Amino acid sequence: MSHAKYLILFIVALSFKNHSKAQSQQLDVEAALEAIFALPESNLNYDELYERFLLLYENPIDLNSTNYLELKSLHAFSDDEINSILTYRDSVDHIRTIYELGYIAQIDKAKLMLIRPFISVSIRQEAAPRELLASIISNANAYLITRFERRIEKSKGYSGNDSDFAGDPNKFYLRYRNTKPKSYSLGLTTEIDPGESFIFDKKTFRRGMDFWSAHLMIENQKKFAKVLIGDYQLQFGQGLIFNTGLGIGKGAETINTIERVYNGIKPYTSVIEGGFLRGAAATYDFNKKVSITGFVSSLRQDATIRTDLDSSSVFSSLQFTGLHRTKNELARKKRVNESILGLNLILRSNNLDQIGLLWQTSKYSLDLNRGNSPSTLFEFSGRNNMNLSAYFNRQLRQFRAFGELGLSKNGAPGGLLGIAGKLAPQLQTAILFRYYDKSFHSLRGGAFGEGNRNINESGIYLGLKYTFNSKFFVTAYYDRFSSQWLQFRTQSPSKGYDYLVRLNYRPLSRSQFYFQYRLKQKDRNFRADNQLFILPGTSRRFIFHFDFKANQYLNLRSKVQWSTYEINKEHTTGIAFFQDANIDFGNLKLSGRFSIFDTEGGDNRQYAYERDVLYAFSIPGLSGKGIRNYLLIQYSPIPKIDFWIKFSRTTFFDRDSIGSGVDQIEGNKITNLKFQTMIKF
Numbered sequence: 001m002s003h004a005k006y007l008i009l010f011i012v013a014l015s016f017k018n019h020s021k022a023q024s025q026q027l028d029v030e031a032a033l034e035a036i037f038a039l040p041e042s043n044l045n046y047d048e049l050y051e052r053f054l055l056l057y058e059n060p061i062d063l064n065s066t067n068y069l070e071l072k073s074l075h076a077f078s079d080d081e082i083n084s085i086l087t088y089r090d091s092v093d094h095i096r097t098i099y100e101l102g103y104i105a106q107i108d109k110a111k112l113m114l115i116r117p118f119i120s121v122s123i124r125q126e127a128a129p130r131e132l133l134a135s136i137i138s139n140a141n142a143y144l145i146t147r148f149e150r151r152i153e154k155s156k157g158y159s160g161n162d163s164d165f166a167g168d169p170n171k172f173y174l175r176y177r178n179t180k181p182k183s184y185s186l187g188l189t190t191e192i193d194p195g196e197s198f199i200f201d202k203k204t205f206r207r208g209m210d211f212w213s214a215h216l217m218i219e220n221q222k223k224f225a226k227v228l229i230g231d232y233q234l235q236f237g238q239g240l241i242f243n244t245g246l247g248i249g250k251g252a253e254t255i256n257t258i259e260r261v262y263n264g265i266k267p268y269t270s271v272i273e274g275g276f277l278r279g280a281a282a283t284y285d286f287n288k289k290v291s292i293t294g295f296v297s298s299l300r301q302d303a304t305i306r307t308d309l310d311s312s313s314v315f316s317s318l319q320f321t322g323l324h325r326t327k328n329e330l331a332r333k334k335r336v337n338e339s340i341l342g343l344n345l346i347l348r349s350n351n352l353d354q355i356g357l358l359w360q361t362s363k364y365s366l367d368l369n370r371g372n373s374p375s376t377l378f379e380f381s382g383r384n385n386m387n388l389s390a391y392f393n394r395q396l397r398q399f400r401a402f403g404e405l406g407l408s409k410n411g412a413p414g415g416l417l418g419i420a421g422k423l424a425p426q427l428q429t430a431i432l433f434r435y436y437d438k439s440f441h442s443l444r445g446g447a448f449g450e451g452n453r454n455i456n457e458s459g460i461y462l463g464l465k466y467t468f469n470s471k472f473f474v475t476a477y478y479d480r481f482s483s484q485w486l487q488f489r490t491q492s493p494s495k496g497y498d499y500l501v502r503l504n505y506r507p508l509s510r511s512q513f514y515f516q517y518r519l520k521q522k523d524r525n526f527r528a529d530n531q532l533f534i535l536p537g538t539s540r541r542f543i544f545h546f547d548f549k550a551n552q553y554l555n556l557r558s559k560v561q562w563s564t565y566e567i568n569k570e571h572t573t574g575i576a577f578f579q580d581a582n583i584d585f586g587n588l589k590l591s592g593r594f595s596i597f598d599t600e601g602g603d604n605r606q607y608a609y610e611r612d613v614l615y616a617f618s619i620p621g622l623s624g625k626g627i628r629n630y631l632l633i634q635y636s637p638i639p640k641i642d643f644w645i646k647f648s649r650t651t652f653f654d655r656d657s658i659g660s661g662v663d664q665i666e667g668n669k670i671t672n673l674k675f676q677t678m679i680k681f
Helices: 002-015 029-036 046-058 068-072 079-092 098-103 109-118 129-138 327-331
Strands: 142-151 170-180 184-192 199-201 206-208 211-221 224-235 264-267 277-285 290-307 313-319 336-348 354-368 382-396 399-408 413-424 427-436 457-467 472-483 494-508 511-528 531-549 554-567 570-584 588-599 625-638 641-652 669-680
Touching (some): 068 079, 079 098, 079 413, 098 109, 129 184, 211 264, 224 290, 264 277, 264 290, 313 336
Parallel strands (some): 313 354
Antiparallel strands (some): 142 170, 142 669, 170 184, 184 211, 199 206, 211 224, 224 264, 224 277, 290 313, 354 382, 382 399, 399 413, 413 427, 457 472, 472 494, 531 554, 554 570, 570 588, 625 641, 641 669
């Protein structure tokens, strides 16, 4: 552990240095995600969540032209806070700086500092066609990112003369984005993963880099609010049919993340190789109260093809790993085409109230056949699906009601209904009911729920937030859920409940502390004496977190996470310690972490966000016994150029090899190196 000792000494020494440079604004992704979004778990797609989060960083909301729905999409402000912002703006006519919001009594000053990278006060005007084209060509709002990554230790897939992997261990990433909020967005993203080959081969759909994505979106051109060609995502209503919103799952923010917000068409800029749409979409505003969105998509996706009993070709599921290193992985690449067509009509009475109607139909080029397992009896099969849904948002004095009801082609229903607001000046509450039939098929839905798909689930969620004073507040939720049919790891109808309590204390403007306790009980398969039982498994998780800003350059963050899991009186535990130091000298930023962990079994795996290069995300799952350290350096030699270097290493004390199959590494260390450059035009 000598390397950790030197890292700590280095950080402590730097903390005593005096520097005259003003601190620059920095996006603290870790703090924002932990405060606003879902709790770290293994069943959520955090790469996609992080990508959606950064779309707001690229396109901050203009306080001088925003409305209720845009501010609501931050999932950070309550209804009272949003209304107070809009009222203040109307009273002063023009907000000159975001810090003016600090004078509004309802606004939490600490929250304002947290979300400041996502709001602005720039004056934006719709560009004429000639001005629009000139702006795009000028590259005035563009940037280019290149990234190189490599894991130092080689896995088995690279060994031997006849390597299992087609390419080398290097990963390359390139991203070009030229965007002017509420005017246009032009983007290109490409990537090649470790083990993939840089080759041009039509049979395996390889065109040099393994993955390509591009889009062009024009906004606010006459009656067309948005027109997009290329790769995109959709969110309508509460996300029952299409979801690409920021709120996912249950988290420490127990009120403001429950309601989904209409976002319509969004460019897709991630490198997750599936789940998006590829084609064209447009939103047309008949007037301020009525608009319609049409969309069409045709996307080839990865899947394993097999021959059914009648000799026809079928597939059992789509694959989203995005890895095409071996012959088997290449054989799955882009084997099934998914076509989607749809319309969305929305009617608004004002900024607060709206109703919408959504229709979509989808078709696969081959039949989806999940096999004869009892757990898949009610899952979607075949080639064609269709969904209809109706949704609404309605302000009722101090309360806000929202919901969506949908049907799939087979007539099965799914829906949710919620209401949130203030019962007292210091007490915010939310309640949400949901029911997703065991036969409800929403293939791209992502509405609120215990599972990551809206099927075979019903439940009720209760959330609250009580503010004692400016320094101390409590958030909590209770969620009870059940399934009508079999699920993964539960071979019978099942039930469970989940609750969380978080105590937040800010004694000083430079420090904050929170303690969080979460208990989750959920039925699960348990095998004993060659018999299968369905028993409740109970998970308990504790977090102690302390954040201290020592001076304008140094921020220290300490965290302890402890968990237990119990089923049939079998008890396992896990614990992890994290110590972070973040140093900001303006054009030079340093972030480091030392962590140590000791866990038993997969149910006690410890997750914690860690800082990374811009537009990359890291939330490693720590399992077993070991330590993990990283050092991240960001340097900006001139205003339009940034460099990042990240070095991270995980050392395990309880094993001599890591992973399995072609991904197995001999030894007990995983070392990663990441280098990124960003050029702003």
